[in-house]
Amino acid sequence: MELTFSRRSRKIEEGIFSVLNAKKEELLKQGRTVYNFSVGTPDFHPPVHIMEAMQEACKDPENYKYALADRPELLEAVQAFYKKRFGVELLTDQIMALYGSQEGMAHIALEFCDPGEIVLVPDPGYPVFGIGPELTGAKMVTYPLYKENNFLPDFDDIPEDTARAAKFMVLSYPANPVCTVADDKFYEKAIAFAKKYHVAILHDNAYADLVYGGKEGKSFLSYEGAMDVGIEFYSLSKSYNVTGMRISFALGNTKMIEMFKKVRSQIDYGIFLPVQYAAIAALTGPQDSVKEQCRLYEERCNTLCRGLSEIGWEVPDGQGTMFVWAPIPKNYTSSEKFSLDLMEKAGVIVVPGTAFGKLGEGYVRMALVYPKEEIQKAIQAIKESGICG
Ligand SMILES: Cc1ncc(COP(=O)(O)O)c(C=O)c1O
Structure with a gap:
């Protein structure tokens, strides 16, 4: 049977997420430690x-x-x-x-x-x-x-x-x-x-x-x-x-x-x-967990932004959400290239800014889905990879 799908459905690109996922699986198979900052699913539990x-x-x-x-x-x-x-x-x-x-x-x-x-x-x-x-x-x-x-x-x-x-x-x-x-x-x-x-x-x-x-x-x-x-x-x-x-x-x-x-x-x-x-x-019900969680996200955000800045990747503090929008290091010009290198060299997965539109070029997005201590380990892995120039 010959199938023709709508132009609208064909326009949907599989995009960078499937590429990132395939790469992640490859790294895990090699026994590498992977820090996945790409998906915005909270690690916290429901009250x-x-x-x-x-x-x-x-x-x-x-x-x-x-x-x-x-x-x-x-x-x-x-x-x-x-x-x-x-x-x-x-x-x-x-x-x-x-x-x-x-x-x-x-x-x-x-x-x-x-x-x-x-x-x-x-x-x-x-x-x-x-x-x-x-x-x-x-x-x-x-x-x-x-x-x-x-x-x-x-x-x-x-x-x-x-x-x-x-x-x-x-x-x-x-x-x-x-x-x-x-x-x-x-x-x-x-x-x-x-x-x-x-x-x-x-x-x-x-x-x-x-x-x-x-x-x-x-x-x-x-x-x-x-x-x-x-x-x-x-x-x-x-x-x-x-x-x-x-x-x-x-x-x-x-x-x-x-x-x-x-x-x-x-x-x-x-x-x-x-x-x-x-x-x-x-x-x-009680709303105290919502406030406490916001405090923890802010702490994670500061840990990540300031920790990366300390190792030479300058990232300004965020104002809110559960993400960090990080300008790519100065020795890179492509978000996608930087994301792939970061995964390969440091085992750290981020989303290239271009996944969010043309003006996302020059940035990557990182989800704050790890406790502070794990974030520090990821920063150390980035530092050791020497990727920031
Ligand atoms: C801006 C924004 N809107 C909506 C959603 C999805 O929300 P929901 O789980 O209610 O579909 C997300 C999830 O990441 C989001 O970032």
């Missing part, structure tokens, strides 16, 4: 009360049926959490659960875009922001993030015709992979831009709980006018170490949520009920 809520709910056979909708208790838990944590009041029809923000981002353009319509996404940026809309037929246009501007977009630099044509703009701070945090002025400008050009704002707040320097991560929805122009994605994945549980929320503008629910009702029959009960436990 016990979340796992217990899940276990308890799994004992009830009724909980294996189609959920069909978000449980009222879950909506109440989200309302109480957003009020307490971010000072944001939400109506129940401004909330919907998703199988993770990844899934939400992958489907969101179905509600906004007809084929060929434009969406604005960051470069460098988290890949699904652009790939998701492209898979559903939209056209992504990137806006640049430059170090000189703290990796924030310059709204005045977006061409007028692009701004008018764009259906939505994805913003995400604290930002993966560039590890910066946005200030109040930035969100005010974003809302003004959205109103002027009738562009919806989608704010991915996956790292709201990972802001360093004693600062509190905020919600986009806490800014005046935000609810009129956009929605926020808030994921439980990283804050509670439940990446495999697959739950996050889309929150905000009533009409956008209503249409998204309509679209998703054709795709899905609701989040597995034990997952909903575990999410209720996460949102209503």
Whole structure:
């Protein structure tokens, strides 16, 4: 049988991750010690009360049926959490659960875009922001993030015709992979831009709980006018170490949520009920582990950035997220070449910045998924490899 696949599906590249993985397997076979900083899966565990809520709910056979909708208790838990944590009041029809923000981002353009319509996404940026809309037929246009501007977009630099044509703009701070945090002025400008050009704002707040320097991560929805122009994605994945549980929320503008629910009702029959009960436990339970974890990530970040700087690879401190965005050493010009050499010579796996867009050239991303002591060992391996010139 002759198969022809869609242009959209063929456009998806296997990319550097499979190359990195094959290389990693090769090194492990050789008996080498490998430090894998490439994947953003936390090594921390979920708090016990979340796992217990899940276990308890799994004992009830009724909980294996189609959920069909978000449980009222879950909506109440989200309302109480957003009020307490971010000072944001939400109506129940401004909330919907998703199988993770990844899934939400992958489907969101179905509600906004007809084929060929434009969406604005960051470069460098988290890949699904652009790939998701492209898979559903939209056209992504990137806006640049430059170090000189703290990796924030310059709204005045977006061409007028692009701004008018764009259906939505994805913003995400604290930002993966560039590890910066946005200030109040930035969100005010974003809302003004959205109103002027009738562009919806989608704010991915996956790292709201990972802001360093004693600062509190905020919600986009806490800014005046935000609810009129956009929605926020808030994921439980990283804050509670439940990446495999697959739950996050889309929150905000009533009409956008209503249409998204309509679209998703054709795709899905609701989040597995034990997952909903575990999410209720996460949102209503003690939050001290979230704070403590943020402290540990910050400690790891400082250990890595300062330790690398000490051995001659200059890396500035991060502002948040669970990653480090490291400019490659001065003796290299290609992120990909540096990543492959780093793995070969030091056994340290990182993601080349180009995996996040053209403007990622010159950087690599490292996930803070090892305790401080292991990070120190990896730094020692890098030093001994002599790769930093
Ligand atoms: C910016 C960003 N958004 C979303 C996600 C995925 O979140 P979820 O597990 O809710 O799909 C990630 C995961 O790494 C991320 O970095």
